[in-house]
Amino acid sequence: MSRRGKDWLFHGIMAPLSLLWVAPMIFVVFIAFRPFDDITRRGLTALPAGFTLDGFRTALGSGGMGQAMWVSIQVTVPAVILSLLLASMAAFALSRYEIPFRRTILLTMLAGNLLPPQILLIPVSKITESLGVYDTVYGLIAIHIGFGMGFYTFVLYGFMRSIPNEITEAARIDGAGPAHTYARIIMPLCRPALAALAALATTWIFNDLIWSLAVLQSQSKLPVTAALLNLQGGFVSNWNVVAAGSILAAIPTAIVFFAFQRHFVSGLLMGSSK
Amino acid sequence: MTSAATTTSRPAAPRRRVPTRRQVPWPVWGFLLLPAAIEVGLVFWPALNSFYLSFTQWGGVGPPEPVGIANYENLFADPVFHQALRNNVIWAVGFGGLSVVGGLILALALNRPRRGVGLYRSAIFLPMVFSLAVTGLFWRVQYQPDGTVNTSLGLLGLGDLERQWLADPDTALYAVLIAAVWRQVGYIMVLYLAGLKSCDPALQDASAVDGAGPWQRFRYVIWPQLRGVNTVVFAVTVIEAVRTFDIVWAMTGGGPYRSTELLSTYMFQQGFTFLNLGYASALAVVIFALAIVFIITYLVRATRQEVES
Numbered sequence: 001m002s003r004r005g006k007d008w009l010f011h012g013i014m015a016p017l018s019l020l021w022v023a024p025m026i027f028v029v030f031i032a033f034r035p036f037d038d039i040t041r042r043g044l045t046a047l048p049a050g051f052t053l054d055g056f057r058t059a060l061g062s063g064g065m066g067q068a069m070w071v072s073i074q075v076t077v078p079a080v081i082l083s084l085l086l087a088s089m090a091a092f093a094l095s096r097y098e099i100p101f102r103r104t105i106l107l108t109m110l111a112g113n114l115l116p117p118q119i120l121l122i123p124v125s126k127i128t129e130s131l132g133v134y135d136t137v138y139g140l141i142a143i144h145i146g147f148g149m150g151f152y153t154f155v156l157y158g159f160m161r162s163i164p165n166e167i168t169e170a171a172r173i174d175g176a177g178p179a180h181t182y183a184r185i186i187m188p189l190c191r192p193a194l195a196a197l198a199a200l201a202t203t204w205i206f207n208d209l210i211w212s213l214a215v216l217q218s219q220s221k222l223p224v225t226a227a228l229l230n231l232q233g234g235f236v237s238n239w240n241v242v243a244a245g246s247i248l249a250a251i252p253t254a255i256v257f258f259a260f261q262r263h264f265v266s267g268l269l270m271g272s273s274k
Numbered sequence: 275m276t277s278a279a280t281t282t283s284r285p286a287a288p289r290r291r292v293p294t295r296r297q298v299p300w301p302v303w304g305f306l307l308l309p310a311a312i313e314v315g316l317v318f319w320p321a322l323n324s325f326y327l328s329f330t331q332w333g334g335v336g337p338p339e340p341v342g343i344a345n346y347e348n349l350f351a352d353p354v355f356h357q358a359l360r361n362n363v364i365w366a367v368g369f370g371g372l373s374v375v376g377g378l379i380l381a382l383a384l385n386r387p388r389r390g391v392g393l394y395r396s397a398i399f400l401p402m403v404f405s406l407a408v409t410g411l412f413w414r415v416q417y418q419p420d421g422t423v424n425t426s427l428g429l430l431g432l433g434d435l436e437r438q439w440l441a442d443p444d445t446a447l448y449a450v451l452i453a454a455v456w457r458q459v460g461y462i463m464v465l466y467l468a469g470l471k472s473c474d475p476a477l478q479d480a481s482a483v484d485g486a487g488p489w490q491r492f493r494y495v496i497w498p499q500l501r502g503v504n505t506v507v508f509a510v511t512v513i514e515a516v517r518t519f520d521i522v523w524a525m526t527g528g529g530p531y532r533s534t535e536l537l538s539t540y541m542f543q544q545g546f547t548f549l550n551l552g553y554a555s556a557l558a559v560v561i562f563a564l565a566i567v568f569i570i571t572y573l574v575r576a577t578r579q580e581v582e583s
Contacts, residue, residue: 120320225520249408
């Protein structure tokens with residue numbers, strides 16, 4: 001086949017396939033902007049006859065998505081920052097000093113992240129109760145830090161190992177202590193890895209459902225994903241509200257994806273393949 | 275380097291460098307021990323507790339009552355457990371098989387730089403950033419009796435196939451599975467794209483010159499070079515399949531008639547709805563036991579990578 005023909009074949013298959021892939025999303029967007037009456041009268045798949053933001057208004061207001069969005073921000077921002085901070089500290093110690101059994105420590109930390117969350121749910125829920133942080137965002141933040149840290153440490157360790165020893169040796173000889181070396185030399189050099197991990201961690205923590213179900217109870221404290229399921233229960237058959245709610249829940253991570261596409265993808269690859 | 279040492283007033287003689295490097299300064303222990311303590315307290319200690327709890331009967335109030343292996347005996351006699359286990363096997367095979375084959379084919383198709391490739395990749399990858407709950411809701415809309423799936427079937431003249439996909443015990447599990455695969459394929463594609471990037475193009479060109487067709491080139495040249503990626507993809511997929519919870523919880527909650535019940539949804543229901551904490555812990559231990567081989571596979575791969583670097 002000619003080169004031209006091959007190109008036609010390629011686009012002839014890929015273009016419809018990609019379109020089919022995004023079709024469910026487009027469909028949900030259409031529903032979210034349709035008036036409720038229009039959906040009940042003409043069915044879900046009819047082309048929109050009107051345009052309204054009522055679905056979004058209801059989802060954000062009485063649907064609780066606005067409140068939930070704020071809770072998710074309160075959880076995600078500190079959890080991402082603190083877990084990357086702690087993981088980078090551990091990675092710094094393991095990658096730059098002759099800590100005994102460092103490979104074992106590293107792999108044990110990574111193993112913690114690979115455990116199925118189910119094996120932790122009940123004890124963790126009880127621990128947050130005994131610490132008095134059950135049903136608070138603090139408990140949820142702590143869990144996200146503990147559960148994610150092993151993976152971030154592993155990735156940052158690999159990255160820090162690739163920084164030449166001469167750089168830190170020079171700093172040490174100039175009299176820089178470990179804290180100084182970490183804050184002024186290693187952390188700035190790790191910026192690409194930290195950006196990638198931050199993008200990844202943001203979507204993981206923002207998208208979490210199981211941990212919030214395990215340690216939160218009050219409706220007003222539910223983060224986005226859990227609130228979305230509540231919304232679905234409360235607005236059965238109000239498909240415009242449910243669709244609007246799920247779009248609202250999808251927007252923040254979609255923004256992270258489009259803004260940090262390269263970082264995001266490299267974050268997914270880190271630690272999984274070479 | 276040595277000149278830097280001489281400019282400092284402190285007697286940081288290069289001679290002392292070797293012994294001090296072996297000695298870990300005390301602040302560094304703090305750097306390591308704080309994160310490690312948090313992980314031990316929030317991950318490893320609770321995990322060990324789950325094992326202990328699985329040998330007890332506990333409603334959450336008062337101390338847990340040791341009951342030996344009764345929970346496990348009940349578990350193996352429990353028809354719902356059998357159903358969930360069977361569903362989990364179907365899930366692992368279907369979810370793993372479809373997303374791996376699909377992701378690999380897409381990666382091969384979208385590997386070479388070409389006009390439009392970036393757009394196609396983004397389109398297929400985009401669902402990956404949504405939460406599984408969002409994915410679940412997106413697809414619940416499609417599976418409604420008057421949703422896109424049934425409407426499309428009607429338009430294609432396949433009206434006999436129309437049904438209530440999520441309310442029909444025969445189709446519900448597969449309907450949820452399709453939604454999960456829709457989201458997962460992009461991730462697997464990205465992993466394989468990275469793997470293909472590290473394949474040596476000279477080998478392919480050479481085999482093409484030798485007259486190898488596309489299939490032969492894939493089978494004998496590309497596939498062997500993807501071994502490392504395959505290990506990771508396989509391990510990650512099974513670990514994810516065993517812990518799957520969100521999408522089922524969002525789409526069907528395990529119903530209708532337990533037809534989509536997985537070990538994790540059953541565990542959650544037992545633990546957090548019925549407060550059978552001992553029984554739920556036994557289920558959690560089973561989930562762990564199913565995942566552990568693949569967790570070790572992943573760790574072995576990670577060790578090798580670490581040694582190589």
